[in-house]
Amino acid sequence: MVVVAFAASIGGCASWKDDSSLDSILKSREKNKIGSPQRSIVLDVEFVNVDAEAVEPDQAASLWQWVDETPIDVKLRQRFLSNGMRVGVVSNKERFRERLSTIAANHDVIDTFMATASVASDVSRGEKKIPMRIGRRYELPVRKPIEGSHVAMVRIDENTVGQTLENAQYLLAIHPLELTAQKQVHMRMRTEIQHGQMRQKWIGSDSAIRIDQRRETWSIPSLDLDINAREGDVIVIAPTWPITGLAKQMLSGVNADNKAEQIVLLIRVEQIPTAVDQL
Secondary structure: OHHHHHHHHHHHHHHHHHHHHHHHHHHHHHHHOOOOHHHOEEEEEEEEEEEOOOOOHHHHHHHHHHEEOOOOOHHHHHHHHHOOEEEEEEOOHHHHHHHHHHHEOOOOHHHHHHHHOOOOOOEOOEEEEEEEOOOOOEEEEOEOOEEEEEEEEEEEOOEEEEEEEEEEEEEEEEEEEEEEEOOEEEEEEEEEEEEEEEEEEEEEOOOOEEEEEEEEEEEEEEEEEEEEEEOOOEEEEEEOOOOOOOHHHHOEEEOOOOOEEEEEEEEEEEEOOOHHHHO
8 A cells, every 4th residue: 555655656756847947848839829919019108197287298298308309300290290299219228217207297097097097087097008009000099088079170281171080089099010120110100180980891801701890980091100120129208398289189188186187108129029029
């Protein structure tokens, strides 16, 4: 009986080692399978809320000492300015963060909870991670939908174009197009406004026909932000102060305390897969 127990003990130990080895192999396969985080482009998106009434234009402008706007085409930068926005890539992350913290709105635990629950607040806040694949589109809402009828105004070159929209939702359609170099990706971010009621559409392909439900979209290609971003880059999209134009609807709103807030949108390229990862 003692011998049998000893043998069972040895067998159990061997079995435990085998399971551990198998578990390690399975974890490795899971880590490297298609669609795993290691094979994805990962964006870390952060909404920083600014008290619109407490910030002076000089304070807001000082943020841009630590932002490089030259990666953005001059004509495109002018189009953004015409719509009340500035765009660039952070050149000194530490100094930028220090300056941003001086104008960021203070929120307590209740504010955070109510914002998370989407209660009584127009503006987005907090952080989210977005895993993406080359060639696939991702929609990033930049504020809560505007209930009811709403007039959206966009400056396109020398013209101002307006539309009356129902339940407008402002968003960025982010589309990673290609890996252009080691740890570098070419992305396109398009400003869009979804509006109206959900509509059912039939979408056909070579293999099948499926039903797609979505709202109408006002797409604004003149504000396409095409950028080659490296791993670790932080892209900034922020309103000008005082806020005007398209930014007034897209990057501002009223918080749970019924105070006007504006949004500084930070998009950090957290991870870019290598060519080997893509295989």
